[in-house]
Amino acid sequence: MAAMGGKMKVEQAKIKNKVGLVIDGNNIKVEEGTTILQAAHILGIHIPALCYNDQVKPHGACRLCIVEIETNGRSKIVTSCAYPAEDGLIVHTSSPKVEEIRKNLVELYMTLFPYNPEIRDLAKKYGLTFTRYKKENNYCIVCGLCVRYCEEVKKRNAIGFIGRGINKKVAFIPESSFFKNCQDCMECVGICPTGVFPSNYGMDRIPQIDD
Amino acid sequence: METKIKKIKSAAGLDSAIEEINRKNGKKTVISICSGTGCRAFSSDRLVEGLEKELKKLGGKRADDIEIKKTGCHGYCEKGPIIVIHPDETCYLGVREKDLPRIIQAVLDKKVVEDLLYKDEEGVRSCQENDIPFYRFQKRIILENNSRIDPESIEDYLRVGGYKALAKALLDLSPEKVLEEVKKANLRGRGGGGFPAGIKWETTRDADGDIKYVIVNADEGDPGAYMDRSLLEGNPHSVLEGLAIGAYAIGSCQGFIYVRQEYPQAVSAVLKAIDDARSYGFLGKNILGSGFDLDVKVHRGAGAFVSGESSALISAIEGKVGEPKVKYIRTAVSGLWDKPTNINNVETWANVPYIINNGADWFRSIGTKQSSGTKIFSLVGKVNNTGLVEVPMGITLRDIIFKIGGGIKDGKKFKAVQTGGPSGGVLPEKLLDLPVDFDELDKAGSMMGSGGMIVMDESDCMVNIAHYFLKFLSDESCGKCVPCREGLRQMLYIYERIMEGKGKEEDLKLLSDLSILMKEGSLCALGATAPNIVLTTLKYFRHEYEAHIYHNMCPAKVCKPLIRFEINEEKCGGCAACSSICPVDAIMGEPKKTYRINQDLCIKCGSCVESCPAKYSAIESLTGLSEERDLAGREIKLS
Numbered sequence: 062m063a064a065m066g067g068k069m070k071v072e073q074a075k076i077k078n079k080v081g082l083v084i085d086g087n088n089i090k091v092e093e094g095t096t097i098l099q100a101a102h103i104l105g106i107h108i109p110a111l112c113y114n115d116q117v118k119p120h121g122a123c124r125l126c127i128v129e130i131e132t133n134g135r136s137k138i139v140t141s142c143a144y145p146a147e148d149g150l151i152v153h154t155s156s157p158k159v160e161e162i163r164k165n166l167v168e169l170y171m172t173l174f175p176y177n178p179e180i181r182d183l184a185k186k187y188g189l190t191f192t193r194y195k196k197e198n199n200y201c202i203v204c205g206l207c208v209r210y211c212e213e214v215k216k217r218n219a220i221g222f223i224g225r226g227i228n229k230k231v232a233f234i235p236e237s238s239f240f241k242n243c244q245d246c247m248e249c250v251g252i253c254p255t256g257v258f259p260s261n262y263g264m265d266r267i268p269q270i271d272d
Numbered sequence: 273m274e275t276k277i278k279k280i281k282s283a284a285g286l287d288s289a290i291e292e293i294n295r296k297n298g299k300k301t302v303i304s305i306c307s308g309t310g311c312r313a314f315s316s317d318r319l320v321e322g323l324e325k326e327l328k329k330l331g332g333k334r335a336d337d338i339e340i341k342k343t344g345c346h347g348y349c350e351k352g353p354i355i356v357i358h359p360d361e362t363c364y365l366g367v368r369e370k371d372l373p374r375i376i377q378a379v380l381d382k383k384v385v386e387d388l389l390y391k392d393e394e395g396v397r398s399c400q401e402n403d404i405p406f407y408r409f410q411k412r413i414i415l416e417n418n419s420r421i422d423p424e425s426i427e428d429y430l431r432v433g434g435y436k437a438l439a440k441a442l443l444d445l446s447p448e449k450v451l452e453e454v455k456k457a458n459l460r461g462r463g464g465g466g467f468p469a470g471i472k473w474e475t476t477r478d479a480d481g482d483i484k485y486v487i488v489n490a491d492e493g494d495p496g497a498y499m500d501r502s503l504l505e506g507n508p509h510s511v512l513e514g515l516a517i518g519a520y521a522i523g524s525c526q527g528f529i530y531v532r533q534e535y536p537q538a539v540s541a542v543l544k545a546i547d548d549a550r551s552y553g554f555l556g557k558n559i560l561g562s563g564f565d566l567d568v569k570v571h572r573g574a575g576a577f578v579s580g581e582s583s584a585l586i587s588a589i590e591g592k593v594g595e596p597k598v599k600y601i602r603t604a605v606s607g608l609w610d611k612p613t614n615i616n617n618v619e620t621w622a623n624v625p626y627i628i629n630n631g632a633d634w635f636r637s638i639g640t641k642q643s644s645g646t647k648i649f650s651l652v653g654k655v656n657n658t659g660l661v662e663v664p665m666g667i668t669l670r671d672i673i674f675k676i677g678g679g680i681k682d683g684k685k686f687k688a689v690q691t692g693g694p695s696g697g698v699l700p701e702k703l704l705d706l707p708v709d710f711d712e713l714d715k716a717g718s719m720m721g722s723g724g725m726i727v728m729d730e731s732d733c734m735v736n737i738a739h740y741f742l743k744f745l746s747d748e749s750c751g752k753c754v755p756c757r758e759g760l761r762q763m764l765y766i767y768e769r770i771m772e773g774k775g776k777e778e779d780l781k782l783l784s785d786l787s788i789l790m791k792e793g794s795l796c797a798l799g800a801t802a803p804n805i806v807l808t809t810l811k812y813f814r815h816e817y818e819a820h821i822y823h824n825m826c827p828a829k830v831c832k833p834l835i836r837f838e839i840n841e842e843k844c845g846g847c848a849a850c851s852s853i854c855p856v857d858a859i860m861g862e863p864k865k866t867y868r869i870n871q872d873l874c875i876k877c878g879s880c881v882e883s884c885p886a887k888y889s890a891i892e893s894l895t896g897l898s899e900e901r902d903l904a905g906r907e908i909k910l911s
Binding site: 166 | 600778
């Protein structure tokens with residue numbers, strides 16, 4: 062009987078621990094497993110993120126949610142959407158290093174899809190009225206939200222990634238899926254951060270619109 | 273002659289098995305022929321057939337006393353096909369079929385075939401393998417057995433002391449003791465990361481859970497690197513033995529060997545080795561009666577460089593696309609199927625049996641304080657002696673390239689050495705005395721990486737070299753994260769403009785800004801290290817970029833839009849050799865008088881230069897704007 066009691070005590074201890082971290086000088090205690098992004102949200106601190114959606118697992122592709130953390134006496138740049146909160150973690154969401162990287166990143170996004178509200182706000186904040194890089198006007202930023210949503214939430218796997226490297230794209234698999242099977246769903250349209258794919262499916266390159 | 277294989281169930285069993293094998297083979301003369309992929313491309317298989325034919329002709333006891341052995345890569349790839357006669361260690365280079373009868377005769381007469389021996393610049397011949405400068409300045413520990421054993425013969429491996437370390441580990445040492453020894457030895461990952469293997473093993477061992485995995489990373493994707501290929505093709509058992517010792521220390525019963533799709537010979541060598549190891553009892557249940565179980569599966573890659581990244585490799589084995597994941601939990605704690613997983617490179621595993629046999633102190637006595645042991649490099653490019661070299665850590669770049677590599681080919685001048693594959697950078701002449709180890713090259717902006725070493729001379733354009741690696745990475749990147757995918761895309765646009773003579777002043781600033789973004793913002797090390805080639809070529813060869821941008825010049829005369837071929841009318845003999853060979857009829861003129869190249873039609877193929885007879889040597893390649901030429905028509909050189 063005594064042994065049983067001991068075992069029950071261990072079971073109770075397995076219920077989630079709380080960890081304490083500091084974000085931009087603000088203390089917060091969250092359940093183990095919470096990401097920095099989620100913790101920041103609780104604090105009301107806004108961290109930009111395009112490929113993040115709480116209905117699907119973190120992807121770490123857009124890189125906008127990067128923060129600078131201090132751990133074990135060293136500082137690192139990590140994506141807050143995927144980094145789990147640790148006890149004693151110190152987080153800076155807009156340190157000079159973060160701002161420099163994010164500014165360069167936004168300038169690249171302006172070659173793809175400058176009209177996303179998040180990108181527009183950041184461009185304004187960083188004083189970027191134009192991009193020095195070659196415009197792609199791709200509109201699809203390959204964030205993978207549509208793919209992940211269809212896989213993890215709808216469990217239909219109607220969209221996937223094709224190609225690799227600079228040729229990576231998103232496409233319906235098979236292409237006919239969109240017209241045959243998806244008309245009763247179309248939920249990926251709402252989740253797309255640029256609002257372009259897949260509503261304009263078949264047009265992954267929209268004719269150039271001047272700024 | 274198939275003998276029934278009895279499983280070896282103890283240390284004593286191992287000793288008697290080795291005795292039996294030695295007795296069977298007696299004191300034969302062994303003719304070993306390098307049969308790694310490189311020499312096989314040189315038709316070494318035909319040499320083997322030829323030798324077997326010669327022996328058959330000989331017949332009788334004399335033939336019985338000679339054994340022909342196909343071995344793995346010897347390393348002196350410049351001089352293949354290679355034959356080494358054991359036990360004399362006589363080394364024949366560049367052997368052809370017509371040489372075979374003389375080789376057999378020399379073996380019978382206990383003489384040597386002089387003209388097949390190595391000859392130095394003064395004409396002095398070296399008879400034995402270890403006298404040849406290429407080998408003499410190396411320290412061949414891991415590669416040593418490559419020229420002695422048949423990779424398909426476990427018996428050969430046993431004869432050179434194979435599986436003794438495994439027996440010692442399983443039967444004489446506890447897992448903790450094995451781990452301590454590897455930690456003490458400071459064995460650092462040979463795949464490029466340089467992380468202390470002992471600490472990785474310990475983290476895996478200490479992680480929660482009973483099921484743990486060990487993995488051999490044989491994805492070796494760096495262009496020009498073939499160290500791991502030669503290890504797997506030439507001595508697969510050494511890798512298996514190291515893996516088994518590590519699995520024992522970590523507490524894992526299941527191993528995987530991930531071999532890239534493009535290494536069929538390595539795959540077949542490893543599969544045969546696993547099969548034989550199972551038959552002999554070195555893999556499977558209750559190995560050598562120790563109570564330790566281990567089985568090993570081979571997983572083939574699917575043609576992606578990025579799959580060599582740890583989280584990508586794990587994804588691939590799980591059956592998913594081999595792409596890196598954003599995961600901040602170490603694979604040692606949660607990896608393959610969320611279980612603690614230890615991944616190490618082929619060469620790292622191959623070092624383990626030597627550490628167990630000879631001790632951590634022995635291992636630390638080689639190399640430098642922070643980087644113990646040896647490293648295998650693939651020395652390629654514009655050197656006289658290309659091939660695989662194994663040297664102690666701390667040796668200088670100069671010694672590798674000039675002492676072992678024999679200096680620059682065709683008497684040209686050293687310009688740069690590219691190390692570390694696509695993740696590395698270039699280093700100029702003034703840094704040739706840097707010691708090669710895990711940390712020194714990093715400080716200069718490059719890295720030792722997995723061991724690729726490409727030597728360059730004045731005919732290599734640094735802008736073009738950077739473009740080559742960026743193009744490679746843009747194809748191989750997984751494309752998931754924006755800094756890497758879009759960063760590489762934009763960098764390529766900029767390089768293409770520069771190489772066409774359309775570079776702009778701000779291009780160098782753009783490259784620098786993109787480099788910062790990629791270094792800090794990328795998801796994995798592919799994107800984070802991609803800028804290294806850009807940053808090092810800019811740091812050490814900025815003048816070449818400036819020549820392209822400001823003067824429309826390619827000093828190395830590589831970038832076609834920036835060069836033109838012209839016929840020096842004073843030297844031209846009017847032989848019309850160039851005119852007849854020109855594929856686009858761009859050369860016109862009068863026979864016996866002089867000819868001229870029409871620049872509007874010229875496609876810069878260079879055929880005319882090759883066709884011009886040496887006595888005239890009238891065709892020159894020029895670079896730079898026409899106005900930059902002096903009155904004699906020679907271009908004004910930039911510093």
